[in-house]
Amino acid sequence: MQAKHIIQIDDLSRNDIEEIFSLAEYYLQLNKNKVEQKYCLGSFTQINVFFENSTRTLASFELAGKKLGGVVQDIQIATSSIQKGETLIDTALTLNAMRPDLLVVRHSSSGAANLLSEKVNCSVLNAGDGSHEHPTQALLDFLTIKHRKKKKEGLIISICGDISHSRVARSNIALLSKFNNQVRLIGPSNLLPASFREMGLETYNRMEDGVRGADVIMMLRLQKERMKGGFIPSRREYFNRFGLDNQKLSLAKSDAIVMHPGPMNRGVEIDGIIADDLNRSVIQEQVEIGVALRMAVLHLLVDRKG
Amino acid sequence: MGKQITFINARVIDPKAEIETSGAFTVNDGLIEKRDGGIEGKVIDCKGMCLAPGIVDIGVKICEPGEKHKESFRSASNAAAAGGVTSLVTRPDTKPSIDTPELLEFFKNRGKEVSEVRIFPTASLTKKNNGEKMTEIGFLHDGGAVGFTDGFNSIPDTKIFHQILRYASDFNTLIIGHPQDHFLTKDTSATNGVFASIKGISSGPDTAEKIGMERDTALVSNLNIRYHADQITTKIGLDVLRKAKATNKQLTAGTSIHHILFNELDIGNYRTFFKLKPPLRSNSDRETLTEAIREGLIDNICSMHTPQDEESKRLPFEEAAPGAVGLETILSASLSLYHNKVLTLNELFRLLALNPANIIKKNLGSLEVGQPADIIIFDPDKPVKIDRFQFQSKSQNTPFDGFNLQGENLLTMVKGEIIFKNNSFKV
Structure with a gap:
């Protein structure tokens, strides 16, 4: 190296x-x-x-x-x-x-x-x-994807949450793009600056649109300071719009995997049932x-x- | 088939048309069925009176919940019907403010139960309308809020406002701003100038509106936001509006009929019914505003209906609550723009009905076939003397009390139902 x-x-x-x-x-x-x-x-x-x-x-x-x-x-x-x-x-x-x-x-x-x-x-x-950035997190995420998907190129990977403040997202965007994957970013406009679109990435303000057909859904942790800092109105509205539940997951590919860098806020960014579903969630593997x-x-x- | 009524001998005021027409006009089943057709159903002879779309009034305060003694859904609906207003776009600055989906649900249900005119609620932009934390804009949007506003409060912290606007841009929702700089207008009751100086009234500069407009229009310039300035009242505010509109097609602005017809001198001897928000301006501002209306720069005229009980107004000027009722005077007062040859009647109803309906994205405010039958019939010329004690509103704080105006509403129809008829109008 x-x-x-x-x-x-x-x-x-x-x-x-x-x-x-x-x-x-x-x-x-x-x-x-x-x-x-x-x-x-x-x-x-x-x-x-x-x-x-x-x-x-x-x-x-x-x-x-x-x-x-x-x-x-x-x-x-x-x-x-x-x-x-x-x-x-x-x-x-x-x-x-x-x-x-x-x-x-x-x-x-x-x-x-x-x-x-x-x-x-x-x-x-x-x-x-x-x-x-948080480069080792992205590397371990990518290796986990490679394990589950048996390939590391040509995948649709949706990253959802507070993109604006996320070092995990930035490292993953850099790494996944290096290997010709299609990276989609999902979040409310105030946590997903338009500059990411200018960088050539797909951005979505409706999670349903962003996860449609995805191979991988990567959920980001919503930091407490964002909840308190006026970035989002409430936990329940955040979950309603950007929390991963079965209904939203059903729009992704049937074998899509769910990732999270941890620690999770159950009921804020991810439904506990999905987090615990070993067929879907690779959180422990990560x-x-x-x-x-x-x-x-x-x-x-x-x-x-x- | 539902109720069918044909209006005959009507002078038809259609804001979508360039010229006035006259003739027959049939409504059926709550909708406008045909124009210039045969006589069908019940017949109402308009005897040459004007038939126009009902007024859509943006910024009406119904004081439920919290201050029902000032105005209830019932009294507001009755006042609107009498005044020719068929749609109320309500303010959320009630007690408590409409800042949760649960309160919005309550508000909507009360409207459905009691009101005969249409109620389109806006919800609070920030919790308690205090400019600090955003409300659940997503839930409230899905719950039927036609827009978001903090009423007469301008969010002081620009960073917070920017954050909220960006969040709200996901919904391309309507944001109704009160573009008056928070700090310059705080604790003031009039506009800087000779009048306020002589009277010793705490006052803020007209610059407050320029700064407010420049800030708000700059913040929304790159966002997918439909921004509406509630009331533009000064020359320098209008200048900013003109410039901003050149590049932002989603930008709209209104003004109140009170700011068109009165100036600061009308406050006279500390008359609290003339204490408004923003405060009345100089006569030269007022004249410029009238020109802006002629020019088409201002999109809508509203009453900014703000009921206050006697106790809130019977106070020293600076301590008195701001605001005036306007539902029952907006038609007669606005007709002065027609009598003074500022606008034609068709143009006037663009500002009173069609434009405000477009601002809230509702298919109302015109007389096209297939449109909901929200219609008024009025006599544009009849002299009326305003007597506030004849009002349907629970509050009577009108600056027009004792004024002679010209024009009177005769009949109000909402969804094809006649909900008001003046005694002088024989059907």
């Missing part, structure tokens, strides 16, 4: 992605068979520096690093409004002095991971920066594949140093 840092999907070539996927498949099998893979890489130090609260992503990265035999240190720095710009650079310099091989970074500001990568010597892996995928990415970033 060429890339030193993975801040956004465009840091990766198609070949890089194929390489990540094939290694991820290998780790997925090992994980399923509970085969330990420690020490294959030799010793490496991974610091997970999370400026934003996270349980699932942090656990996934921590587990992935540890399974590879790395020394993994979590640093959770609760974000506060005073922590900006200069403080972040100071933190970067402090961490750099600890000589890690890898920094896994999450921050509530778009561009924070990039800023950090400019200040440190080691590799930086973006685990979500503001509304910008989590399982997530660990293997992150192992592969960490492996390739550490390994490139030789």
